[in-house]
Structure formats: C-alpha cells, structure tokens
Amino acid sequence: MSGDHSHNEDQIDGGSRFNDSHKHKDKQHKHKDHKKDKEREKSKHGNSDHKDSSDKKHRDKEKEKEKMKHKDGSADKHKDKHKEKKMKSLDGKVKKEKENGFASPQVKPEPEEDFYHSPKIEKTLKRERDVDIDSEFKPKKLKIENDKKVKKRKQEDEDIKPKKTRNKPGVADGKKKAKNEPEEKWKWWEEERATDGSKWKFLEHRGPVFAPPYDPLPNNIRFFYDGKQMKLSPEAEEVATFFGKMLDHDYTTKDIFRKNFFKDWKKEMNAEEKGKITDLKKCNFSEINDYFKAQSEARKAKTKDQKLKLKEENERLLQEYGFCIMDNHRERIANFRIEPPGLFRGRGDHPKMGMLKRRTRPKDIIINCSKDSKHPDPPPGTKWKEVRHDNKVTWLVSWTENIQGSIKYIMLNPSSRIKGEKDWQKYETARRLKKCVERLRTQYREDWKSKEMRIRQRAVALYFIDKLALRAGNEKEEGETADTVGCCSLRVEHIKLYPENDGQEFVVEFDFLGKDSIRYYNKVPVEKRVFKNLQLFMENKEKDDDLFDRLNTSVLNKHLQELMDGLTAKVFRTFNASITLQQQLVHLTSADENPTAKILSYNRANRAVAILCNHQRALPKTFEKSMQNLQAKIDTKRDQLVDAKRDVKSSKADAKVRRDEKSKKSVEAKKKALERIEDQLMKLEVQATDREENKQIALGTSKLNYLDPRISVAWCKKWDIPVEKIYNKTQREKFAWAMDMAEEDYEF
DNA sequence: TAGTAAACTTAGCAGTTCTTGA
DNA sequence: TCAAGAACTGCTAAGTTTACTA
Structure with missing residues (x-):
C-alpha cells in the first residue's frame, strides 16, 4: 500500500498506539x-x-x-x-x-x-x-x-x-x-x-414530539435529607430524579458534576427547600434510584402482548411524526423527538457536566416548512416561537439548548x-x-x-x-x-x-x-x-x-x-x-480465500482505517466473558471434530468390509458431517480473531462517515460477497445510491 | 476582516431488539 | 422457550465548516 x-x-501500523x-x-x-x-x-x-x-x-x-x-x-x-x-x-x-x-x-x-x-x-x-x-x-x-x-x-x-x-x-x-x-x-x-442553492421546494411535516410531562413519584418513594424524610416540590423532585437515576453512574461521583447539579437543583427549589437542603452529601436518593431500576425491570418483564402494544404505539408515532414530505417524496426524519430534560453529560472533564438541561417547550421551537404546506400545530394552548419558510437550510425544527446556548435541529435521516x-x-x-x-x-x-x-x-x-x-x-x-x-x-x-x-x-x-x-x-x-x-x-x-x-x-x-x-x-x-x-x-x-476469510479481510481493511482515524471504543464490559464463551465453543467444536474424524474412519473401515450401499451412504453422511464441523470451527476461529482484533476499535464510525461506500460495494461485487455481510439494513438504506451505481471495477 | 452564530457532520455510549443455542 | 450476548439503533455531545454581522 x-x-x-x-x-x-505509519498510518495503519497503529499497534503501539x-x-x-x-x-x-x-x-x-x-x-x-x-x-x-x-x-x-x-x-x-x-x-x-x-x-x-x-x-x-x-x-x-x-x-x-x-x-x-x-x-x-x-x-x-x-x-x-x-x-x-x-x-x-x-x-x-x-x-x-x-x-x-x-x-x-x-x-x-x-x-x-x-x-x-x-x-x-x-x-x-x-x-x-x-x-x-x-x-x-x-x-x-x-x-x-x-x-x-x-x-x-x-x-x-x-x-x-x-x-x-x-x-x-x-x-x-x-x-x-x-x-x-x-x-x-x-x-x-x-x-x-x-x-439555485435551495435545498427543497416543498416541505411539510408534523413538527416534533415533545418529551412526556413529569410524572411525580408515588408517595411511597421517599427522599431523605440528613436522615429525615422530606417531601419535595414537583419542580425540585423532578430534578432530584435526574440525579437519582444516575446514582450508579461514575458521573455522580465527580466533583464538577455534583457541584453543577447542586447549583442548578437549588434554582428549582422553593424557599423552604433552599433553606433546608444545603449539602448534597446529606441527600439520600437511594429510594428514587431503586424505583427507577424497578421501573426498568417492570418494562422488561412486560408480557408479549404489552410489549407488542408498546411497539405498535411507537410505530404509530413514527408513522405520524417520523416522516415528512419533501418535494413530492415521503422522507424519514432522523430525530423527531425533542431531547428530554435531564443532567448534562459532557464528555471528558467537561466543566458543565451535571448542569440541568431544561425542558424544551413549544415556545422554544422554530418550525421550518414551506409556505404552501400545512404547518404543524403546536400542542393545544401553546404557541411556536416562530414558523419560518427558509428553503436554503435543511432542518425542519430547531431550538436553542440552555447549556452551551447552541442550536439543536431536527433533520432528515x-x-x-x-x-x-x-x-x-x-x-x-x-x-x-x-x-x-x-x-x-x-x-x-x-x-x-x-x-x-x-x-x-x-x-x-x-x-x-x-x-x-x-x-x-x-x-x-x-x-x-x-x-x-x-x-x-x-x-x-x-x-x-x-x-x-x-x-x-x-x-x-x-x-x-x-x-x-x-x-x-x-x-x-x-x-x-x-x-x-x-x-x-x-x-x-x-x-x-x-x-x-x-x-x-x-x-x-x-x-x-x-x-x-x-x-x-x-x-x-x-x-x-x-x-x-x-x-x-x-x-x-x-482470490482463493473462502467468503468468511474474505469478510475477515474486509474487516481488517476497515480496521486499518479506524486505527488511522483513531476511532476507539471502551473495552466492552462483557468482553472477557464473551471471549471465554467463544473459546469454550471452539474447544467443544474441536472435540467434535476429533469425534467426526474418528467416525469417518470407522465407517470407511466398516464399508470396506460390508461393501454394501447402506454403508457407502453412511460414509458419505459422516464425511459431510465432518465438513460441516470443519466449516463451523473455521467460522468460530475467524470470529474469535476478528473480535480480539476489534476489542478497542470502533469500525462503525469510519464505515458510516469516511469510507466511500462504492469501494465496499465494488469489492462485494468483485468477490461475490453479499453486500448484507458488510452493511446492515440501515447502512444499506443510507448507501442506496452507492449500491445502485458502483460496479465491480469502481475505483475511488 | 474578525468574531460569532448557524448549519451540518462525526462520534461514542447506552438502551433496545434480534439471534443463537442450550 | 428462555437466557445470553451480539447487533442495531437512538441519542445527543462535540466536532468542522459556512454564513453572517459589526
């Protein structure tokens, strides 16, 4: 290369790095x-x-x-x-x-x-x-x-x-x-x-979906200050739940996070609460934390029917708000939900981590759509900040967030x-x-x-x-x-x-x-x-x-x-x-590799790029365990292979003695079984190699943002690898243009 | 023209869904 | 059928670039 x-x-030899x-x-x-x-x-x-x-x-x-x-x-x-x-x-x-x-x-x-x-x-x-x-x-x-x-x-x-x-x-x-x-x-x-620089001529959509309103804690879920139970006002309680939910996260142990949170929380407290709650260390959110954990468990434990209902409801919402009409075509919207309130999770040593990300309301929202479209209605009793018709931009909805004062957008998929x-x-x-x-x-x-x-x-x-x-x-x-x-x-x-x-x-x-x-x-x-x-x-x-x-x-x-x-x-x-x-x-x-090995080669090429671009990820928490499991599978498969080889040998010997059709067939069947096991073993071994090489590298970012998809499509065509092995459904939708236009001789 | 806001792309994490195999 | 874990997806933070204002 x-x-x-x-x-x-130098670029791809990122080993030491x-x-x-x-x-x-x-x-x-x-x-x-x-x-x-x-x-x-x-x-x-x-x-x-x-x-x-x-x-x-x-x-x-x-x-x-x-x-x-x-x-x-x-x-x-x-x-x-x-x-x-x-x-x-x-x-x-x-x-x-x-x-x-x-x-x-x-x-x-x-x-x-x-x-x-x-x-x-x-x-x-x-x-x-x-x-x-x-x-x-x-x-x-x-x-x-x-x-x-x-x-x-x-x-x-x-x-x-x-x-x-x-x-x-x-x-x-x-x-x-x-x-x-x-x-x-x-x-x-x-x-x-x-x-003419215009991004569209006609744009119609249903506006954003807002975060659900705050649902107060049941009475049996208590908050304690300095060992004593304390009923919080709804405003203060909501912010307390943001912190309580995150108790298991590293964030809540960080000084800046705690300091910022406490400062912003106090702003939401009434006079009495402000007077009483003066030290975050004395706050006990454990029941709140347990409550949300239980909620999450309950969600998982729902019956099939209940889950199906939820899914249908989500689908309905998606169909209603998740698409727009742009220039005669129904196009999928990327993020039609407004970000819910919570505590800001900046990455690294972010000086603003823990600050309160406030709830976005209709009055904060700017709608962008075409003049001749049916404008989305704000929720009853509310008003949009503005409805504009700017076809020089691609966004449908925007609002200004309160942490950095930057603008957030709803855009297309x-x-x-x-x-x-x-x-x-x-x-x-x-x-x-x-x-x-x-x-x-x-x-x-x-x-x-x-x-x-x-x-x-x-x-x-x-x-x-x-x-x-x-x-x-x-x-x-x-x-x-x-x-x-x-x-x-x-x-x-x-x-x-x-x-x-x-x-x-x-x-x-x-x-x-x-x-x-x-x-x-x-x-x-x-x-x-x-x-x-x-x-x-x-x-x-x-x-x-x-x-x-x-x-x-x-x-x-x-x-x-x-x-x-x-x-x-x-x-x-x-x-x-x-x-x-x-x-x-x-x-x-x-050329002489089998498809599994070819895909490993593809992943290695992808990996070279991810290393070049420094796309790292944290070692998955379950990595060691899943590696052990995989290794155990490989060991089992190896044992099976030994058995299968023995079977083939003995059935061959048997067939030699008997010389009948039945034993001949038996040999063929054993041979096939052996081949299957060999193939399975090879796949498992490739999987283990791939996973090990990939443990701290994120391939997705480069695949999605840096690699001309036509290179991958052409490679698939050239080696007769189904493109599904390289791109999942979402990725195939994103790269539909490339899949349609790239032939096997495409050169970047 | 510099400074800044707006627009848009790139990024990793975490929750959810799907797949696999016992 | 169920649990484990892999794969996918959504979320939203954090960049870059472009557009605009003073």
Missing part, C-alpha cells in the same frame, strides 16, 4: 487560564519565534532562523502580542500571495430569486438574521454570496452529475400528491439537482435525498483531492523551507493532517468545554521530539485528548525537515503555548481552498480513509 499515500505504513491508548479519566492537561498565560508569556519572550537563540545547537537550524529574521525580523518588533493580532496581519499576506488564479474574483450582481420569504416574524435577537436574509435586499453581501454559491454549486454539479437524467413528471413543482403512496425506491441520484446527495458530494470532493494530492504534497514539502514562519507552520500542520489524519483543531472557548485539541490547536506539551528512538530517526510522540476526550497517542518517525521545524516552533515556548502559534483552522482552510476548490482539512481525512480502505482491500483479499 503506497501509491497515493506513500506514508500509509492502541496498546496503551485509552480514555483519560484524569485531568491530564490542566489548561486553565491557558490563553492568559500564553499572552503573558509572549510579551515576556518578545519575538521569541524568530530571535536567535543563544544556545546554538544545530547549525542548519541557525541558518533557517537567520532566514526567518530577514523575512520577519523587523516586523516582529511588535513583540508577538496576541495570536489574534498576528493572524490579522497574516491574513493580509495570504491575499497578496495568491498565485494560482484562485484570488477572490470580482463578482457581478445576480438577481436574487426570492420566492421563499419569511412571513412576519417576531424577531428574536439571536436568530433574526435568518429572517433578514429573506426579507431584506442587501446587494453587496448577496452579490458575493450568490457568486460564491454559484461557483460552489457549479463544482458540486461537476462532482455529481447524474448518470442518466430521468425527471419524473411533476417532481419539480413540489406538490404533495405522493403523500401516502407506498414509495418504490426513489433513485434521486438519477435526477437533476437544484442549482441519512437515507434521505438531502443527506445522500451531500454524502455523495463529500466523496467526490475527496476523489478530486486524490487527483491533485501529489501536487499539494510537493507544495507543502517545499513550504517547510519557507522563509516565513506562518507558512512553515501551515505546511507542517498540513503534513500531520495528511499523514496522520488529524482533525483540523478549531480554537475553543475556555471553560466552556473539555480541554481537547486537534492539529491547529496542538500545544507544546502535546508532542515530544526524539532525534532517535527505538532505532528510528526523528520520532515525534503525540499524546493529547482529541474529540470526545479520546486520547490520541502515536509515535511516528517524520522527515528531518519536519523535525527541525518542530524544534524551531517549540523554541522558547512554555508547555501550554500553542505549537502552531501562527496558524488557525480558518487560515489553513483558506489556503486549502486556494489549492483546490472545496478543499478543507477534513477532506484529507475522508480521502485518506477511503484510499486506505481501497488499498488494503487489494492488499488483503486473496
């Missing part, structure tokens, strides 16, 4: 006041990035630094104040340097097609601009936006041109005639796409046209990257030698993103989320440099918490120039200073956009994941 991705050996890779439970990276410290530090050190170090360790480094001084020196007299300020000046430079014909074009106004005006809307401070877009004409902005969009759309259309155009009559005008037709599989990928098209387009962009990746690699290698620090940093970061499939690494607001990083936000403390390690030269050790506070640990040999650059970037910095202090994701993506239309940092992840799968499949599949 080299070809497009010559460094893949995974052995000690696990989730950090402890706060490994204290990053409090990091920014402030950094700024202080920066003014202390002045132009530390560029000034000569008195400690002249490496001649070539000194030479490089000398060059830097010539380029940046005088300008750097400003003593590296704030990174933000630096970035401002940097951006100016980026503009000037445009050299490949992608500089911002001068654009002419285009008439805005404005047929989805918002109705009169009570403007809220937060989201009024959505309304403005529709109701106000802003020539300058719209001019640029439109042109950008047009350009983008043109590229997208290039990317995913339908194989054949087969417009269904009446589709374009978007009326709701198809409402209850049991739809045959709709091949949206064979139809033309809208080119991955099997829908709107999601499928986007997915398809994502892989097409990655395929375009494949065509020019060598040029980009040559360029960033060249940039490692640049006289400008910012360009070197950009080039090294891009190398990591490409080689190691790191995420972009946006800046995050401190104190709002767990301290996690990606490539651009790496700090000095996250890497260690070894000029020589285990017989390899220029080794970089990465150790940081990434998305979801999943640890990324990897030791990789890098090119000498990268190594020297890293030494330079780290010089005179404290451990909590940014490694790439002259880079952020927006600068990086702007640069990438200039190199290839539609290119962003995450395209590299998609590209490298897909190309790795394709190469690994070629490498691992052999």
Whole structure:
C-alpha cells in the first residue's frame, strides 16, 4: 500500500498506539487560564519565534532562523502580542500571495430569486438574521454570496452529475400528491439537482414530539435529607430524579458534576427547600434510584402482548411524526423527538457536566416548512416561537439548548435525498483531492523551507493532517468545554521530539485528548525537515503555548481552498480513509480465500482505517466473558471434530468390509458431517480473531462517515460477497445510491 | 476582516431488539 | 422457550465548516 499515500505504513501500523491508548479519566492537561498565560508569556519572550537563540545547537537550524529574521525580523518588533493580532496581519499576506488564479474574483450582481420569504416574524435577537436574509435586499453581501454559491454549486454539479437524467413528471413543482403512496425506491441520484442553492421546494411535516410531562413519584418513594424524610416540590423532585437515576453512574461521583447539579437543583427549589437542603452529601436518593431500576425491570418483564402494544404505539408515532414530505417524496426524519430534560453529560472533564438541561417547550421551537404546506400545530394552548419558510437550510425544527446556548435541529435521516446527495458530494470532493494530492504534497514539502514562519507552520500542520489524519483543531472557548485539541490547536506539551528512538530517526510522540476526550497517542518517525521545524516552533515556548502559534483552522482552510476548490482539512481525512480502505482491500483479499476469510479481510481493511482515524471504543464490559464463551465453543467444536474424524474412519473401515450401499451412504453422511464441523470451527476461529482484533476499535464510525461506500460495494461485487455481510439494513438504506451505481471495477 | 452564530457532520455510549443455542 | 450476548439503533455531545454581522 503506497501509491497515493506513500506514508500509509505509519498510518495503519497503529499497534503501539492502541496498546496503551485509552480514555483519560484524569485531568491530564490542566489548561486553565491557558490563553492568559500564553499572552503573558509572549510579551515576556518578545519575538521569541524568530530571535536567535543563544544556545546554538544545530547549525542548519541557525541558518533557517537567520532566514526567518530577514523575512520577519523587523516586523516582529511588535513583540508577538496576541495570536489574534498576528493572524490579522497574516491574513493580509495570504491575499497578496495568491498565485494560482484562485484570488477572490470580482463578482457581478445576480438577481436574487426570492420566492421563499419569511412571513412576519417576531424577531428574536439571536436568530433574526435568518429572517433578514429573506426579507431584506442587501446587494453587496448577496452579490458575493450568490457568486460564491454559484461557483460552489457549479463544482458540486461537476462532482455529481447524474448518470442518466430521468425527471419524473411533476417532481419539480413540489406538490404533495405522493403523500401516502407506498414509495418504490426513489433513485434521486438519477435526477437533476437544484442549482439555485435551495435545498427543497416543498416541505411539510408534523413538527416534533415533545418529551412526556413529569410524572411525580408515588408517595411511597421517599427522599431523605440528613436522615429525615422530606417531601419535595414537583419542580425540585423532578430534578432530584435526574440525579437519582444516575446514582450508579461514575458521573455522580465527580466533583464538577455534583457541584453543577447542586447549583442548578437549588434554582428549582422553593424557599423552604433552599433553606433546608444545603449539602448534597446529606441527600439520600437511594429510594428514587431503586424505583427507577424497578421501573426498568417492570418494562422488561412486560408480557408479549404489552410489549407488542408498546411497539405498535411507537410505530404509530413514527408513522405520524417520523416522516415528512419533501418535494413530492415521503422522507424519514432522523430525530423527531425533542431531547428530554435531564443532567448534562459532557464528555471528558467537561466543566458543565451535571448542569440541568431544561425542558424544551413549544415556545422554544422554530418550525421550518414551506409556505404552501400545512404547518404543524403546536400542542393545544401553546404557541411556536416562530414558523419560518427558509428553503436554503435543511432542518425542519430547531431550538436553542440552555447549556452551551447552541442550536439543536431536527433533520432528515441519512437515507434521505438531502443527506445522500451531500454524502455523495463529500466523496467526490475527496476523489478530486486524490487527483491533485501529489501536487499539494510537493507544495507543502517545499513550504517547510519557507522563509516565513506562518507558512512553515501551515505546511507542517498540513503534513500531520495528511499523514496522520488529524482533525483540523478549531480554537475553543475556555471553560466552556473539555480541554481537547486537534492539529491547529496542538500545544507544546502535546508532542515530544526524539532525534532517535527505538532505532528510528526523528520520532515525534503525540499524546493529547482529541474529540470526545479520546486520547490520541502515536509515535511516528517524520522527515528531518519536519523535525527541525518542530524544534524551531517549540523554541522558547512554555508547555501550554500553542505549537502552531501562527496558524488557525480558518487560515489553513483558506489556503486549502486556494489549492483546490472545496478543499478543507477534513477532506484529507475522508480521502485518506477511503484510499486506505481501497488499498488494503487489494492488499488483503486473496482470490482463493473462502467468503468468511474474505469478510475477515474486509474487516481488517476497515480496521486499518479506524486505527488511522483513531476511532476507539471502551473495552466492552462483557468482553472477557464473551471471549471465554467463544473459546469454550471452539474447544467443544474441536472435540467434535476429533469425534467426526474418528467416525469417518470407522465407517470407511466398516464399508470396506460390508461393501454394501447402506454403508457407502453412511460414509458419505459422516464425511459431510465432518465438513460441516470443519466449516463451523473455521467460522468460530475467524470470529474469535476478528473480535480480539476489534476489542478497542470502533469500525462503525469510519464505515458510516469516511469510507466511500462504492469501494465496499465494488469489492462485494468483485468477490461475490453479499453486500448484507458488510452493511446492515440501515447502512444499506443510507448507501442506496452507492449500491445502485458502483460496479465491480469502481475505483475511488 | 474578525468574531460569532448557524448549519451540518462525526462520534461514542447506552438502551433496545434480534439471534443463537442450550 | 428462555437466557445470553451480539447487533442495531437512538441519542445527543462535540466536532468542522459556512454564513453572517459589526
């Protein structure tokens, strides 16, 4: 596996990485006041990035630094104040340097097609601009936006041109005639796409399903404070149940969780409760906890009929609220239920864990649908916050949550046209990257030698993103989320440099918490120039200073956009994941393997990608036990095999003596039984191997989000493996487009 | 143009459902 | 038929990118 991705050996050989890779439970990276410290530090050190170090360790480094001084020196007299300020000046430079014909074009106004005006809307401070877009004409902005969009759309259309155009009559005008037709599989990928930036023309749905109202505890379930029974007000009791339910969870032992919970709980208490309940340690929620456990048991113990009734009720709800009509087609909605209230479960060391996630009500809800549809009714006696008709977005319902103040959405299922098209387009962009990746690699290698620090940093970061499939690494607001990083936000403390390690030269050790506070640990040999650059970037910095202090994701993506239309940092992840799968499949599949072994090969290829992308999972709680069970099955099967072999032998001997038809048949039957057992044993052994190799790796994420499904479909066709062995029903629905269009010779 | 909000994708966990085999 | 455990699904947090405002 080299070809497009010559460094893949490093990528998939994640062995050392995974052995000690696990989730950090402890706060490994204290990053409090990091920014402030950094700024202080920066003014202390002045132009530390560029000034000569008195400690002249490496001649070539000194030479490089000398060059830097010539380029940046005088300008750097400003003593590296704030990174933000630096970035401002940097951006100016980026503009000037445009050299490949992608500089911002001068654009002419285009008439805005404005047929989805918002109705009169009570403007809220937060989201009024959505309304403005529709109701106000802003020539300058719209001019640029439109042109950008047009350009983008043109590229997208290039990317995913339908194989054949087969417009269904009446589709374009978007009326709701198809409402209850049991739809045959709709091949949206064979139809033309809208080119005006609109996501739909007609949209009708029933709105969200709200969480059921709070059902108070029965009187016999008591809460105790300081050993004494205490009846709580319904508001306080509801929040107490949120905590009580979670008693068995690790969360409730964490200080931050308890502190946040208690603070928010007190807000729900009445004056009397507030006065009495002053210490969480004195609260006894055990009866509440037992109650919910019993509820859960009772649910499991329901009779078949009761379970069936529940299932039918769920199905009814799904049929009513789980679908919408979008442009003549009935499409499945992904999440039609509003998130119920509860305690916020942030991942890692999240500063807001335990806070009360409040109940979302109709007055918090914005409905998005088309003007000419039947708008969903709010529950009796309530009102929606707003009903809007914005066909430039894909969501049906939105609301703002109270923990981070971010917006949550109800959107369509991955099997829908709107999601499928986007997915398809994502892989097409990655395929375009494949065509020019060598040029980009040559360029960033060249940039490692640049006289400008910012360009070197950009080039090294891009190398990591490409080689190691790191995420972009946006800046995050401190104190709002767990301290996690990606490539651009790496700090000095996250890497260690070894000029020589285990017989390899220029080794970089990465150790940081990434998305979801999943640890990324990897030791990789890098090119000498990268190594020297890293030494330079780290010089005179404290451990909590940014490694790439002259880079952020927006600068990086702007640069990438200039190199290839539609290119962003995450395209590299998609590209490298897909190309790795394709190469690994070629490498691992052999024609003479049986189907079981072929599927193992597929899973191994998938695993290589999951390792590359650092998709880890916690060791399943029952792993050891289920492994033991499997091993026991294998042992039993082996015994059976010995017996079966013996049977065959004796029946053969018997047949030799008797020479009759009956004993001949008996030999055949024994042989068949032996074959069956051999086959069963082989399958069990493969299963054990697969499970063992997979214990801490999650395959699903890459399969669903990073691997061009056409590669898998083509592989299935080539080796005559049923696609059902690779994709389950849901996945097949999501990838229907790929299953329809990929032939066995498909190449990513 | 920088900062921020909005939109959308990616992510692991946990609860539920399905499958298997005794 | 039932229990165990594997597989699937839903949920929602946490990212990235894009769009918009000041």
